[in-house]
Amino acid sequence: MGLAGSDRRYPRRLAEIFRLHAARRARVRYAARPLDDVNEGIEDMPAGRAAAGMALLP
Structure with missing residues (x-):
């Protein structure tokens, strides 16, 4: 189950x-x-370029 x-x-x-x-x-x-990369991370998730959930670091 996932x-x-x-x-x-x-x-x-x-x-x-x-x-x-x-x-x-x-x-x-x-x-x-890094928190500075939040916009790229948001774009990567629905595009399938993120292999997992994302944690933003200050």
């Missing part, structure tokens, strides 16, 4: 992801970018 992005429409599915993560059977994938 969860991409912020899929808040399915709370039971989200609860299952949290359960799997707590059991160390799932992991959170993300890419870190």
Whole structure:
């Protein structure tokens, strides 16, 4: 089972992801970018150039 992005429409599915993560059977994938690159990051996500979620760093 996977969860991409912020899929808040399915709370039971989200609860299952949290359960799997707590059991160390799932992991959170993300890419870190400098805050100055926020616009490029926003463009990359829907274009499929971002392999994971994005964390912005100050």
